[in-house]
Structure formats: C-alpha cells, structure tokens
Amino acid sequence: MVGNHEYTIQGGKSLESLIRNAAVSRHKSGVLPSENDLEHARAALPNALSTDGVGYDQTIKHIIDDLVPAFNNSSLSSNYYGFVTGGVAPAALFADNIVSTFDQNVQVHLKEHSIATDIEYNALGLLVDLLRLDRQSWHNGTFTTGATASNILGLGCGREFVLRAAAEKKGILVASVGEYGLFEVMQAAGLSGVQVLSTLPHSSLAKAAAALGIGRVNVKNVPLEGDSLQFDMRQLDTELARSDKVSIVSVSCGEVNTGRFATNGIEDMQQLRRLCDMYGAWLHVDGAFGIQCRIFDDSAEFASLKAGCEGIELADSIAGDGHKMLNVPYDCGFFLCRHGKEASNVFQNANAAYLASGATQDIQSPLNIGIENSRRFRALPVYASLLSLGRTGYQDMLQRQIRLARKIAGWLFDHTEYTVLPETSSKDELVEQTYMIVLFCAKRKNLNRELSSKINATLRMFVSGTAWQGKPACRIAIASCMVNVERDFGLVTDVLDKISAETVS
Numbered sequence: 001m002v003g004n005h006e007y008t009i010q011g012g013k014s015l016e017s018l019i020r021n022a023a024v025s026r027h028k029s030g031v032l033p034s035e036n037d038l039e040h041a042r043a044a045l046p047n048a049l050s051t052d053g054v055g056y057d058q059t060i061k062h063i064i065d066d067l068v069p070a071f072n073n074s075s076l077s078s079n080y081y082g083f084v085t086g087g088v089a090p091a092a093l094f095a096d097n098i099v100s101t102f103d104q105n106v107q108v109h110l111k112e113h114s115i116a117t118d119i120e121y122n123a124l125g126l127l128v129d130l131l132r133l134d135r136q137s138w139h140n141g142t143f144t145t146g147a148t149a150s151n152i153l154g155l156g157c158g159r160e161f162v163l164r165a166a167a168e169k170k171g172i173l174v175a176s177v178g179e180y181g182l183f184e185v186m187q188a189a190g191l192s193g194v195q196v197l198s199t200l201p202h203s204s205l206a207k208a209a210a211a212l213g214i215g216r217v218n219v220k221n222v223p224l225e226g227d228s229l230q231f232d233m234r235q236l237d238t239e240l241a242r243s244d245k246v247s248i249v250s251v252s253c254g255e256v257n258t259g260r261f262a263t264n265g266i267e268d269m270q271q272l273r274r275l276c277d278m279y280g281a282w283l284h285v286d287g288a289f290g291i292q293c294r295i296f297d298d299s300a301e302f303a304s305l306k307a308g309c310e311g312i313e314l315a316d317s318i319a320g321d322g323h324k325m326l327n328v329p330y331d332c333g334f335f336l337c338r339h340g341k342e343a344s345n346v347f348q349n350a351n352a353a354y355l356a357s358g359a360t361q362d363i364q365s366p367l368n369i370g371i372e373n374s375r376r377f378r379a380l381p382v383y384a385s386l387l388s389l390g391r392t393g394y395q396d397m398l399q400r401q402i403r404l405a406r407k408i409a410g411w412l413f414d415h416t417e418y419t420v421l422p423e424t425s426s427k428d429e430l431v432e433q434t435y436m437i438v439l440f441c442a443k444r445k446n447l448n449r450e451l452s453s454k455i456n457a458t459l460r461m462f463v464s465g466t467a468w469q470g471k472p473a474c475r476i477a478i479a480s481c482m483v484n485v486e487r488d489f490g491l492v493t494d495v496l497d498k499i500s501a502e503t504v505s
C-alpha cells in the first residue's frame with residue numbers, strides 16, 4: 001500500500017518536545033556513546049531503500065530509539081573537549097529550528113520576496129561590532145559553512161588580488177584569475193606560482209591551497225627559530241621578495257593545538273602589513289576560534305589574549321567560525337574582507353539572468369560572493385544568539401571557558417604525573433598565556449601512550465588525542481556555553497587523578 005505522502009503544516013509542540021526529550025535522555029548517558037549503542041545503531045541501518053517507506057511515525061521512532069543513543073554529546077555536554085567544537089546557545093538553537101522549518105534559500109537579494117538577505121547582512125554587521133571591527137571597512141563578507149570555506153574565500157580573493165597586481169605591474173591590464181583562469185594570468189605575468197606564507201597554519205589552509213590551484217606544497221612555514229608560531233620576519237621578507245612568485249601571508253590567529261597566537265600586539269601586525277604592501281602580497285588572518293578574544297574589554301586578566309588578535313583590522317581578509325566560539329549549531333563560519341569587490345571577481349555567478357536581482361544594489365547577493373548558490377539561512381542562529389546574549393553575554397561565556405582552562409593548566413603544572421605543553425618553567429606565564437585550550441601529556445611513557453583513550457573510556461569527558469613534537473599528547477578544548485568552572489574543574493581533575501593512580505608503570 002502506498003502511504004499518504006501529502007503533507008500539511010501542523011501546529012502543536014509535539015515535534016519540539018520529542019527532540020528535547022531525546023536530548024535530555026541522551027545527555028544522561030556518557031559523553032561518547034557506548035559500544036553497545038553504536039553496534040545497535042549500525043545494525044539498525046537499512047541495507048536498501050524500502051519501496052514504500054516506513055512512514056513518518058516509524059521513522060521518528062527509529063531515529064530516537066536506535067540512532068540518537070549512538071550520537072556523542074559534543075554540544076549537549078560541557079565536558080566534551082574534542083577539537084574546538086563549541087556548544088549551542090539557546091537562542092541559536094531556536095533559530096536553527098526556524099531555519100529548517102521555513103527553509104529560506106538565501107542566495108539572491110530579492111527585497112520583495114523575503115527579509116532573509118537583510119537579516120544576513122544585519123547579522124554580519126552585529127558580528128563585526130562584536131569583534132570590534134570598524135563597519136566602514138569590514139561590514140563586507142558572507143556566512144560560510146565554516147572556517148575551511150572561509151579560508152578558501154580568503155585565499156581565492158588573495159590569489160585574484162596579488163596576480164592582478166603583478167600582471168598590472170607588467171603592463172597587462174584586467175588580468176582576472178576568475179575570468180581567464182590561473183594558467184593564463186600566471187603565464188602572462190611571467191610567474192611560476194603563488195605561495196602562502198604562514199606559521200603553523202591549520203590543515204584547512206593546505207586544503208584551500210589545493211582547491212585553488214596553488215598547491216599544498218606552496219603553503220610554507222616561515223617560523224622563527226625556537227618558536228614555530230612566530231614569523232621570522234627576515235625569512236618572510238626574503239620569500240616575499242622572490243621575483244618568480246606572488247604571495248599570500250596567512251596569520252594563525254589561534255593555533256589549533258596550543259590555542260596560542262602567531263602575532264603579539266599591533267606592532268607585529270603593522271610589520272606584516274608593511275611587508276605585504278611593499279611586495280604586493282595579500283594579508284589573510286585565520287581567526288577561526290582565536291578571533292573571539294577581541295570581544296573583551298580592556299582587562300589585565302585577558303590582556304595577553306587580546307594582544308594575540310590586536311591589529312587584525314590591518315589584514316585584507318579574515319576567516320572565522322560560527323560553530324566554534326559563537327556557539328551556533330553546525331555548520332556556520334564567516335568571511336570578512338576589506339576589499340568590497342574582490343569576492344565577486346572570483347565567486348560571481350555570472351550570466352544567469354533569472355537569478356539577477358534589482359538594478360540598485362544595497363546588499364550584495366550572497367551567490368555572487370561565496371562558494372554556493374543555494375544556501376541555508378545559517379545567519380539566523382548567529383543573529384539570534386548575538387541579539388540574545390549581546391557583548392556581555394558572550395564575554396561571560398568566554399570568561400568561563402578561559403578561567404576553566406587556566407585553572408586546569410595551573411593544576412596540571414603542579415601535578416607530579418602530568419606536563420603541560422609547550423613546556424615552561426613559569427606557572428604564572430603559563431596561566432597568563434592559556435586561552436581555552438590545554439595541551440598536556442603524562443610524564444610516564446606507558447601512561448602517556450594510552451592517555452587519551454583511557455580518559456575517553458571513562459565516558460565522563462572527551463579529549464582529542466594529538467601529537468606534540470613527535471610524542472602523543474592530549475588536548476582539552478573548552479568551547480561550550482554550558483561551562484561551569486567549579487563543577488567542571490572538579491570532574492576533570494577527578495578523572496585525571498584516578499587515571500594516573502590506576503595506571504602502574
């Protein structure tokens with residue numbers, strides 16, 4: 001029998017309560033699903049498409065009973081410390097449900113059709129305010145699927161800009177990579193490649209370089225000896241001066257292993273700006289999660305972190321994440337660019353008359369400045385969360401995250417069984433430099449080899465296993481809006497104490 005597949009809109013609160021109840025029940029079990037729950041869910045997945053479908057009720061039951069128990073609690077628990085995951089702030093969650101229900105396609109600015117593009121543009125302005133950037137220069141950009149996509153936009157705009165400038169210097173006008181392609185412009189300009197110069201860049205930068213025809217090997221580290229995150233300005237100068245290449249400089253504003261910053265104050269950024277101007281290079285900032293430190297007022301407690309993202313207004317483009325520190329649901333990132341026209345030189349959806357909006361353009365159509373054409377209304381959760389929390393709400397959230405990280409770092413520093421990385425002899429300096437990530441290892445080799453798996457097997461908290469200077473290490477990244485400093489400190493120290501006590505070497 002063919003079921004009734006005609007849908008009508010139904011009111012009532014059953015949908016929301018079903019989902020919330022499932023979340024509450026999931027929240028009561030461990031941070032990761034048990035092996036049993038995973039096994040059960042895998043066995044419950046269908047082997048083939050059913051002809052008539054099992055129907056709405058059966059599908060919901062299957063999802064809640066079979067699948068949800070096999071999810072992790074990445075955003076439902078404040079003790080999930082993997083990657084930089086971020087939680088979901090309440091207003092953002094509400095808005096995200098609105099996004100799905102109303103399913104606006106935010107691609108063309110059509111004023112008479114929907115307010116969606118206006119809201120997206122407004123949300124971008126609020127975000128620029130939160131990050132203390134000047135609207136005059138920075139209220140220009142777009143929402144993306146994440147910082148990876150934002151890095152693609154940044155390198156794409158940079159590639160366009162630096163190659164055009166290099167070609168113009170040789171008397172070739174209107175040399176657009178977007179228009180003529182990389183090969184033709186490169187050849188006309190007599191160049192052999194584009195390089196991206198950085199220090200400890202996030203892996204997504206290499207992905208962006210690969211996708212844009214720059215190439216992964218052309219993402220190069222130019223670190224200071226003894227401090228792999230700081231730029232060696234002399235080496236940078238030498239690379240920028242090469243006559244066969246054009247360059248993009250990318251600043252790691254928040255390095256993903258340590259949470260530290262590649263620059264330390266306005267002078268560093270000014271020096272990078274000067275070098276980029278001198279050699280016609282593009283200055284990009286990857287601030288996926290680090291950029292959030294700009295939201296603080298002047299306070300001694302967070303001064304070292306604020307210094308790490310000072311001066312990024314001197315950049316040409318900035319990549320950021322929404323689903324990390326902004327605590328909106330996946331997926332959401334943002335891209336800001338000081339050059340109003342650059343993104344459309346690359347990403348315009350040219351020659352589609354049916355997608356054209358009115359002649360007078362106050363807001364650019366997102367499909368002309370980003371990767372996608374049809375797009376989710378991912379700006380609404382950002383809008384809702386910024387509206388609901390304001391600056392002080394976000395400051396409070398970030399403060400709790402940093403204070404917990406610093407408390408854990410200090411405790412680990414004093415611990416006989418653990419070492420905080422990168423190693424340092426000063427506890428005060430360590431605490432002051434700690435953002436919301438704590439990188440550490442166990443002193444005993446045997447314990448260290450299995451440390452992350454032992455921690456995660458408790459199901460009480462989750463950490464990312466990583467490597468630091470060739471040895472295994474663990475990473476606690478605190479990014480959830482649900483952090484409670486005292487409660488979570490008690491849990492983390494209890495887990496780590498018990499594991500070191502249980503493991504005999």
Ligand SMILES: *Cc1c(COP(=O)(O)O)cnc(C)c1O
Nearest residue numbers: 146147148149202204256288321
């Ligand atoms: C997380 C991260 C990215 C990639 O972001 P996605 O949201 O996973 O696309 C890029 N750069 C840095 C520094 C990051 O931390």
